Amino acid sequence: MDRFSVFSARLVDKSENFTSGHRACQGCAEALAVRLVMKALGRDTIVAMSTGCMEIISSPLPLTSWKVPWIHNAFENSAAVISGCESGMKAMMRKGKLPAKKINFVGMGGDGATADIGMGALSGALERGHDMIYVCYDNEAYMNTGIQRSSSTPFGASTTTSPAGKASMGQHTRKKNMAQIAVAHNIPYVATACSSFPFDLMEKVKRASETPGAAYVHILSVCPTGWRIQPHDAIKYGRLAVDACVFPLYEVVNGKYSLTYRPQRIIPVKEYLGGQGRFRHLTEKQVEQIQAFVDTDYQKIVKLSDEV
Amino acid sequence: MGKVRKGVEVSIAMADAVAQADVDVIAAYPITPQTHIVEHLADIVANGELDAEFVPVDSEHSAMSVCCGSAAVGARTFTSTSSQGLALMSEIFFISAAMRLPIVMALANRSLSSPLSIWNDHGDVMMVRDAGWIHVFVENGQESYDNVFCAFRMAEDPNVMLPVAVNLDGFILTHMIEPVEYEDDELIRQYLPEFKMKHALHPDKPVSMGCFGMPEIYTETQMHREDGVTNSYPHILKAWEEWGKLTGRYYHPIETYRADDAEYCIVTMGSYGETAMEVVDALREEGEKVGVVKIRLWRPFPFDEFRRAVLGKKSLIVIDRALSFGGPGGPVALELRSALYKKEGAPTIVNYIAGLAGRDVSRKDFRHIILEGKEKAASGDTEGFTLYGLRG
Numbered sequence: 001m002d003r004f005s006v007f008s009a010r011l012v013d014k015s016e017n018f019t020s021g022h023r024a025c026q027g028c029a030e031a032l033a034v035r036l037v038m039k040a041l042g043r044d045t046i047v048a049m050s051t052g053c054m055e056i057i058s059s060p061l062p063l064t065s066w067k068v069p070w071i072h073n074a075f076e077n078s079a080a081v082i083s084g085c086e087s088g089m090k091a092m093m094r095k096g097k098l099p100a101k102k103i104n105f106v107g108m109g110g111d112g113a114t115a116d117i118g119m120g121a122l123s124g125a126l127e128r129g130h131d132m133i134y135v136c137y138d139n140e141a142y143m144n145t146g147i148q149r150s151s152s153t154p155f156g157a158s159t160t161t162s163p164a165g166k167a168s169m170g171q172h173t174r175k176k177n178m179a180q181i182a183v184a185h186n187i188p189y190v191a192t193a194c195s196s197f198p199f200d201l202m203e204k205v206k207r208a209s210e211t212p213g214a215a216y217v218h219i220l221s222v223c224p225t226g227w228r229i230q231p232h233d234a235i236k237y238g239r240l241a242v243d244a245c246v247f248p249l250y251e252v253v254n255g256k257y258s259l260t261y262r263p264q265r266i267i268p269v270k271e272y273l274g275g276q277g278r279f280r281h282l283t284e285k286q287v288e289q290i291q292a293f294v295d296t297d298y299q300k301i302v303k304l305s306d307e308v
Numbered sequence: 309m310g311k312v313r314k315g316v317e318v319s320i321a322m323a324d325a326v327a328q329a330d331v332d333v334i335a336a337y338p339i340t341p342q343t344h345i346v347e348h349l350a351d352i353v354a355n356g357e358l359d360a361e362f363v364p365v366d367s368e369h370s371a372m373s374v375c376c377g378s379a380a381v382g383a384r385t386f387t388s389t390s391s392q393g394l395a396l397m398s399e400i401f402f403i404s405a406a407m408r409l410p411i412v413m414a415l416a417n418r419s420l421s422s423p424l425s426i427w428n429d430h431g432d433v434m435m436v437r438d439a440g441w442i443h444v445f446v447e448n449g450q451e452s453y454d455n456v457f458c459a460f461r462m463a464e465d466p467n468v469m470l471p472v473a474v475n476l477d478g479f480i481l482t483h484m485i486e487p488v489e490y491e492d493d494e495l496i497r498q499y500l501p502e503f504k505m506k507h508a509l510h511p512d513k514p515v516s517m518g519c520f521g522m523p524e525i526y527t528e529t530q531m532h533r534e535d536g537v538t539n540s541y542p543h544i545l546k547a548w549e550e551w552g553k554l555t556g557r558y559y560h561p562i563e564t565y566r567a568d569d570a571e572y573c574i575v576t577m578g579s580y581g582e583t584a585m586e587v588v589d590a591l592r593e594e595g596e597k598v599g600v601v602k603i604r605l606w607r608p609f610p611f612d613e614f615r616r617a618v619l620g621k622k623s624l625i626v627i628d629r630a631l632s633f634g635g636p637g638g639p640v641a642l643e644l645r646s647a648l649y650k651k652e653g654a655p656t657i658v659n660y661i662a663g664l665a666g667r668d669v670s671r672k673d674f675r676h677i678i679l680e681g682k683e684k685a686a687s688g689d690t691e692g693f694t695l696y697g698l699r700g
Binding site: 064091128 | 332376399
């Protein structure tokens with residue numbers, strides 16, 4: 001597939017498969033991520049979605065934002081449900097009960113659905129090697145229920161269940177690295193993406209769709225409501241996360257890492273943290289600690305990427 | 309496979325039936341005493357005797373989730389579980405019925421932990437009584453085999469579109485070797501043609517499934533579910549009727565044995581019916597006017613048939629296989645008391661809870677229960693329940 005060398009909206013398919021009129025908050029970069037993913041996948045797609053923000057905003061009975069076949073079943077099982085859809089279709093096509101057709105089977109969930117409650121179901125589906133894609137929209141907390149911490153909430157963030165206080169710095173555990181957990185399943189394609197980098201995101205989703213077997217795409221999805229930023233700053237904070245190397249963009253094809261974006265100037269982490277209400281309680285020392293974590297983690301990815 | 313009668317383990321017969329039903333997807337997680345059913349299915353698929361996807365999932369929760377996905381695309385889908393497995397998948401068990409997905413399950417009934425026990429009672433199925441599934445109980449190998457086909461026929465009927473559980477007693481039934489008459493593949497194809505789901509997930513005709521309901525609409529969705537289960541009743545009868553016409557083996561929601569002129573009836577569900585019939589034969593020879601009433605269809609509950617079978621009798625001795633802690637008695641007795649409340653000619657109900665976690669209930673025990681139950685009824689001692697065989 002061609003790499004996009006310019007950012008041009010003209011290159012993007014105009015049709016929408018995740019339509020407007022849904023009920024997301026102002027500035028929701030997760031809804032934008034869903035829209036971009038669905039543009040990249042096209043209509044020959046079946047989506048199974050976990051309970052969460054994107055499910056709630058897009059499917060109030062009897063309305064729907066989905067122009068593709070879509071199923072929501074429960075919070076922790078979209079990976080299992082989509083693996084069932086894939087198995088059913090595969091069997092019926094093989095037996096001649098359905099005409100053969102290339103269909104994208106896509107499971108979707110937030111970071112809570114993916115890294116916490118749905119971890120077992122996702123691991124099982126990846127391990128079984130279904131021809132499917134799983135997309136995690138990571139907004140770094142349980143935003144739908146009111147900004148509670150998940151295992152994907154970053155170190156130092158204040159949430160409603162990891163609040164900063166006199167005796168607490170907020171979230172005191174490191175963010176779970178789902179992409180690397182996916183890599184550990186020896187699946188052929190894993191990628192990280194961010195809706196502030198739409199072309200990179202769509203290209204990765206397309207590549208996931210073209211990969212036979214299981215693929216995993218982890219998308220950082222800025223949540224102005226939960227991150228305590230202005231809605232019009234959502235895209236900016238996505239770029240800052242990537243430029244500060246807090247969230248590196250890379251893909252892992254058959255176990256081989258490659259960074260798909262290297263910031264021309266790596267910005268200090270405090271430029272990313274500053275301005276976000278969830279980090280405003282952090283001391284200089286704590287910010288330095290986060291900078292050290294980020295430096296170490298990013299160097300690991302650079303090293304893996306340079307090994308190719 | 310042609311028509312043949314053979315001695316076979318009931319689990320194997322059931323797996324063979326699933327294969328004859330040309331199932332597309334089987335998703336299951338191992339749990340005793342369901343294992344022989346899915347092990348044999350894995351063999352059948354591995355040997356190329358059934359073209360299906362066997363999905364060896366990571367948990368029962370995922371088993372039912374895979375079944376939901378597979379049934380949602382219109383694939384014929386089978387699973388099997390027991391006890392803790394059912395408890396773990398119970399969240400999705402409820403959702404599958406609400407989404408009207410025609411999954412068929414062999415539910416090898418087993419007690420719930422704690423203490424951990426792998427043996428048989430009805431604690432597991434009673435936990436999901438209100439999920440909106442159709443529940444059928446079988447009592448021997450032939451009924452287990454037959455009802456796999458009947459269950460798919462019921463589930464996939466466009467007027468029904470509900471999941472169906474075929475309940476069979478763990479070990480007592482799953483691990484027995486019995487003579488079972490297998491039907492010819494051609495007959496099965498005639499009875500159970502290829503499933504064509506009207507609103508399956510497919511890119512050619514997109515639908516959204518599993519949307520969320522605000523208070524303005526939730527009540528209506530529940531009424532719709534209630535109607536769905538209640539209105540499935542005549543179609544369940546039709547599925548059994550047509551099976552009977554083809555094979556000569558007829559099934560009914562309520563079945564009776566020597567009950568027409570009986571003053572007392574023992575009420576059972578599942579494999580206990582077989583023992584009860586033998587004991588009733590013996591008691592009849594002694595002049596006791598006793599019969600058996602067997603509940604085959606648990607949901608939708610066959611109120612009219614049940615009342616027809618028992619109104620006018622003096623008393624019913626109801627054997628439950630589960631306990632409702634702090635409640636008024638076993639779940640079956642509770643339901644029957646409610647079904648007969650203020651009905652003219654209603655028999656009194658004496659409730660025994662017996663055979664928990666596979667504790668053997670022999671013919672001697674049945675005899676004791678019936679005779680003691682009769683005395684209790686005569687003396688008006690019909691409140692609550694008796695936990696039969698309690699030691700110490």
